[in-house]
Amino acid sequence: MSTQAARKPRVRAPGPGVPLALLLPALLGLAFLLVPLLALLLRAPWRSLPEQLTSPEVWEALRLSLLCATTATALSLVVGVPLAWLLARTDFPGRGLVRALVTLPLVLPPVVGGVALLLALGRNGVVGQWLDAWFGITLPFTTAGVVLAETFVAMPFLVISVEGTLRAADPRYEEAAATLGASRFTAFRRVTLPLVAPGIAAGAVLAWARALGEFGATITFAGNFPGRTQTMPLAVYLALQNDPAAAIALSLVLLAVSVAVLAGLRDRWMRAV
Amino acid sequence: MTRSAQWTRRSHRIGALGAGAVLALGACSASGSDSVSGTGGEGVSGTVTVFAAASLKESFTELGERLEKEHPGTRxxxxxxxxxxxxxxxxxxxxADVFAAASTKTMKLVTDHGLTEGSPSTFARNRLEIATAPGNPHGIDSLRDLTAPGLKVVLCDTTVPCGAAARSALTAGGVELSPASYEQDVKSALTKVRLKEADAAVVYRxxxxxxxxxxxxVEFSESAxxxxxxxxxxxxDAPNPEAAKAFVKLVTSPEGREVLGAAGFLAP
Structure with missing residues (x-):
């Protein structure tokens, strides 16, 4: 995805030469993506909307969603960028396998991820039982649990994106820095990082968006408690059961926030991509 | 939404597959000697789709198998x-052909839309119990014991019947409980106890x-x-009204009651 950043393909203006065999499926695809969102707007309970949106539960869920998605993105950056560097710049046996494993959460159903997290980090889990015994830390049913569930699902997006950018970036700059006496870490910090910053930003946005919408792993691993682990997607799902109007209102908020953030970031960071 | 929509779609597809298989079977048997329709009672055949509360899983699966045995060609x-x-x-x-709910309130959501054929009949009743780890390591004896500090308790979400029932039991007992989580259905609440992530859950018996x-x-008095x-x-608008009728008849028959009773349901 981010190899485009390096190659900068020339964009041709769509003219009369667009073949129908491409145009029709393209328009169908576009409609397929847009009609459900349009339906959400058409069926929205506009009249009761102000009342729905001023309820404290909505803001609590939104605050929690933003907090957890942002923390999960930060966590992904701290460990994901070095992981991407390791995959792109070093050669070690089994690197292909590690790379495949990193992308596994991309294809894994999130609920399966949640179950796996429970078995690993749950109070009775493989690692979790020691966390509980030694530090008294239990992660399920906590906000930290939400952050971990979201990180698990979102980090691969960041790693793949950053790794792609690193592969496309010219390693000779780093080599030049090394010949001038910079250590490998200094070269990474002073040369590589600024070079791939746009790719990191794009990956972070992807990861953040994925974390914001995360449902399956969250409800499985962290449960559902308003103000503690009930993020917007969980609130939408549960509201849909007995109050569809409230569910639509919540969905609109999530939609507006996602659009606003993606649009805002596009101008500031992603222009370079 | 996503989950239920997915399940619905899947069951729909399975239904279509089943219907196709049954059609093929029907064609085979018709080419044989006499027509078989009529031998299995009021023309019950084909696929019948039952939407049922999660708590009915074991007993309804059993009853479904019995119906399939009784009326060959039915799925x-x-x-x-x-x-x-x-x-x-x-x-x-x-x-769907049949809907079996765990509360009159959820059934009312469907009858209010005028989507049922005739009025619903009550076929079973269920009581709440506290589920704990084997051996009841925390010595939980009553609903009030659940409020002990440090105890992790999960309830069903109040939008689900088991959560609504738990809420009324807590209110009846005057117990203030802050659970670790409101789970989306009774089976996921129970799973949290089975995995030892929660110390107790209020679920159906x-x-x-x-x-x-x-x-x-652990039984508790407020469950009454x-x-x-x-x-x-x-x-x-059941796609298969005859088979739907047969399934409802089986569930409400003495045989059905026996299966439900063995699973722990109370008679209506």
């Missing part, structure tokens, strides 16, 4: 989920029984204040 497919999710699915046009020796059930009625109804 019973189930969609087990939270009653409210199922009701929402049916109200939004999910193709039938779920405790279905879990076998993986959990231990929160007994759930289970209504069943045929749906108005």
């Amino acid at each position: 019973v497919t189930f969609n087990f989920s939270g009653s409210d999710a199922l009701a929402a699915g049916i109200a939004n046009g999910a193709p 039938t779920d405790v029984r279905a879990a076998g020796d993986k959990v231990e059930g 204040e929160a007994v759930n009625d289970y209504p069943i109804a045929r749906l108005d």
Whole structure:
């Protein structure tokens, strides 16, 4: 995805030469993506909307969603960028396998991820039982649990994106820095990082968006408690059961926030991509 | 939405597959000697789709197998989920023949839309129990014991019948409880206890029984204040009304009652 950043393909203006065999499926695809969102707007309970949106539960869920998605993105950056560097710049046996494993959460159903997290980090889990015994830390049913569930699902997006950018970036700059006496870490910090910053930003946005919408792993691993682990997607799902109007209102908020953030970031960071 | 929609779609597809298989079978037998229709009682055949509360999983699966044995050529497919999710699915046009809910309130969501054939009948009742780890390591003896500090308790979400029932039992007992989580259906609440992530959950007694020796059930007096009625109804635009009728008849028959009773349900 981010190899485009390096190659900068020339964009041709769509003219009369667009073949129908491409145009029709393209328009169908576009409609397929847009009609459900349009339906959400058409069926929205506009009249009761102000009342729905001023309820404290909505803001609590939104605050929690933003907090957890942002923390999960930060966590992904701290460990994901070095992981991407390791995959792109070093050669070690089994690197292909590690790379495949990193992308596994991309294809894994999130609920399966949640179950796996429970078995690993749950109070009775493989690692979790020691966390509980030694530090008294239990992660399920906590906000930290939400952050971990979201990180698990979102980090691969960041790693793949950053790794792609690193592969496309010219390693000779780093080599030049090394010949001038910079250590490998200094070269990474002073040369590589600024070079791939746009790719990191794009990956972070992807990861953040994925974390914001995360449902399956969250409800499985962290449960559902308003103000503690009930993020917007969980609130939408549960509201849909007995109050569809409230569910639509919540969905609109999530939609507006996602659009606003993606649009805002596009101008500031992603222009370079 | 995503989950129920997915399940609905899947059961729909399975239904279509089943119907195709049955058609093929029918063609085979018709080419044989006499027509078989009529031998199996009022022309019951084909696929019947039953939307049922998650707590009915074990007993309805058993009853479905019995119906299939009784009427060869019939296939019973189930969609087990939270009653409210199922009701929402049916109200939004999910193709089902029979709906069995864990509360009259969730059934009302469907009858209010005028989607049932006739009025629903109550076929079973269910009581709540506290599920704990085997051996009841925290010595939980009553609903009030759940408020002990440091104890992790999960309840069903109040939008789901088991959560609503738990809420009335807590109110009846005057117990203030802050759970670790409000789970989306009774089976996920129970799973948290089975995985030892929660110390206790308020679930149905039938779920405790279905879990076998993986959990231990604790009865509590306030559960008498929160007994759930289970209504069943045929749906108005059932694709297979004859088989739907046969399934409802089986569930409400003495035989059905016996199966439900063995699973821990109370007679209506």
